[in-house]
Amino acid sequence: MGETQYLAFLVGILALSTLVGLNAESPYRYYDLEITYGTVSPLGVSQRAILVNGQLPGPTMDCETNDNIIVNVINKLDEPFLMTWNGMWQRRMSWQDGVLGTNCPIPPHSNWTYRMQAKDQIGTYSYYPSTSLHRTGGGFGGFNIHRRPVIPSPYPEPAQQFTLTVGDWYKTDFKLLRKNLDLGQAMPVPDGILINGHPKNTVFTSEAGKTYMFRVANVGTMLSVNVRIQGHMLKLVEVEGSHVLQEMYESLDVHPGQSMSFLVTLHGMVKDYHIVASARFTKKHLVGRAILHYTGSTTPPADPLPVGPTYQIHWSMKQARTLRWNLTANAARPNPQGSYHYGGIQITRTLILANSAGKINGKKRYAVNQVSYVNPDTPLKLADYYNIPDVFNLNTIKDVPTPGKRLEYGTSVVGLALHDFVEIVFQNKEKTLQSWHLDGHNFFVVAYGAKKWTPAMRKKYNLVDSVWRTTVQVYPNSWTVVLAAVDNKGMWNLRSEIWHRRYLGQELYFRVWNDEKSLLSEADIPPNALKCGKAAKY
Structure with missing residues (x-):
């Protein structure tokens, strides 16, 4: 081996040892995601859906910044499949991106293991299928990256964190929707809005006087949604991995593929309240509901539902302009x-x-x-x-x-x-x-x-x-x-x-x-x- 080759070899070993050392000092988290068909009926019609570990939505994946993530995806469908990680940086690793431009699809009845690192990220994200039209059939879930204890937070630690996957849903089987698109037909407007896989009655239990974090990801395929909680204000604190100025909102628009976190302080009377996710910019009146339940409450949420925006484009654009980076807060590293x-x-x-x-x-x-x-x-x-x-x-x-x-x-x-x-x-x-x-x-x-x-x-x-x-x-x-x-x-x-x-x-x-x-x-x-x-x- 010549001197030049030897020096190049040493540089390569140093680079590799740097990367290995980086991974070695960060914890490993292991997940198995089994992708199957299952029967669900969220909108009152029995239909086939794509389940993750038998669930719709799939399990929420939680980790801390810089953790090494090992995800074994087991494809038990009858066609190729890929999972993508919406918002995960995949730093240095487009090989793990989970789209057809970077990965061959996982064949039916086989598995493939993703290896990623949540490098320098803290925030609210999601995962979902990237192949064919699988996303309209399910296969999605929340993915949250938390701060390490040594990293300060720009807000007091909430009493608890809730993950909400919200989005539109079709009663029609996803394979039929795909077939119709292939034939040249237009995509219909969805039939409903789901919150954590249900159109209503998902319950989030909390205590009066405490503050809670709601992590919201729009995992739908077409519609923007407006999220609001009856009788409560929403303090926005994070958008897709960035701390933002902590403004108060009566409601927030979350567009397809987007995610954010807001804090809610329970200052109301001890009773139950409506959580609402309603469709934006469509003639169909589509609403998903959940319940914010105060511990000790025996009073169900009162109608009517809190009113939200419908067609108002200027309203939404004006709100979007209020979202600003928090310049003094740190990110996944100590620097602002x-x-x-x-x-x-x-x-x-x-x-x-x-x-x-x-x-x-x-x-x-x-x-x-x-x-x-x-x-x-x-x-x-x-x-x-x-x-x-x-x-x-x-x-x-x-x-x-x-x-x-x-x-x-x-x-x-x-x-x-x-x-x-x-x-x-x-x-x-x-x-x-x-x-x-x-x-x-x-x-x-x-x-x-x-x-x-x-x-x-x-x-x-x-x-x-x-x-x-x-x-x-x-x-x-x-x-x-x-x-x-x-x-x-x-x-x-x-x-x-x-x-x-x-x-x-x-x-x-x-x-x-x-x-x-x-x-x-x-x-x-x-x-x-x-x-x-x-x-x-x-």
Whole structure:
């Protein structure tokens, strides 16, 4: 071995030992998630659902920041399956992302083990299926990352924490919904709203005078929901891993794929109160209910339900602008969140991403910048790793939409350099709300606006204390701008959280790359990686 090779070997060993040491000093948590079909009837109709460990929703997964998470997913369905971790950073590990661009699906009647680390994260998240239209059939649950005892909290410790998975639900079997979409039919409006798998009567027991934390994740597939508690104010404290200014709200909008935490102090009379999650921006009156039960109460919650917003888009956008980063609170590390001055970083690339609906060969499709995404047989990450040609290229999608261009099929991958600072403009010219999620990264939501974005809008950006999150809504006939430091190397999914739109092509991938191979910037391919498509022979 020559001197240069020997030095390279030592550097590699040092990097590996650093990573191993990092993992070794953090606890390990092990989970088994068994995915099966089961029969449920939350809306009064007996139907097939996707259960996790026999439950809908699945068990809430709890850990502390920096814990190592080992999740064995056992697929007992009759078709391939993947689970994705909504909001989990997957630092250095896009191999574990659980989407078809990075993972081969878990075959029926087999299992695959995810290995992740909740690196430098504290917050409220969720998990759910990423393949086919499985998410409309269930398979979801809460995922909470707690602080370590040595990390101070910007609010007093609550007496107890409750996890609420809220979202829309269909009476129709998910396979029939999928078949109808494949035939070109439109997706119907959901039939109801569930809170923890039920449309009503889930009970959260608490004591007068104490303060409780409610962790809420919208695991639905189409509808925004408004959450409120009869006779109580909500103090928002966290949004997708970021502490926010602790404002008081009568109710909060939670859009598809989003999650947040708020505190509620029980200052009312000893009786029961309605917890309500109602659909937004739809003609259907859909409401899910639960009960806040004061210990000792013998009085059921009184009607009517607390009134919430329905169509008011301006109301929701105004509320969204009040969400601000808490600059003095620490995150998962002792330094204040506001020590990262994102407003002073030079933008290196601007992407204007316009969602669009249309038809290809007479069938309904959705697209980004006129390209409707098609999953290749070989995951993008495997193709990239093994240098397999003709799976994707970086010229399929343009940085800005092309006026007058018709929709076309393609495998959209945007090439970005590691540590680029990207301005992403989500332009929505349609009459429905959109929701977008970026795997592997958080971004700063710096502006919302009506109609069409122009460069002049940059004067209105909040470059001081915008909330740092993973999922953002784009209002009808409006735009939203986020700033993202793409500092996580890998292949990362940017997708619509309106699930039938994603199923029919409204997604793309970011290839965040540099040519330096180092375990400090990206973990190597896991030894249990599934191989499929053109990568099956490797």
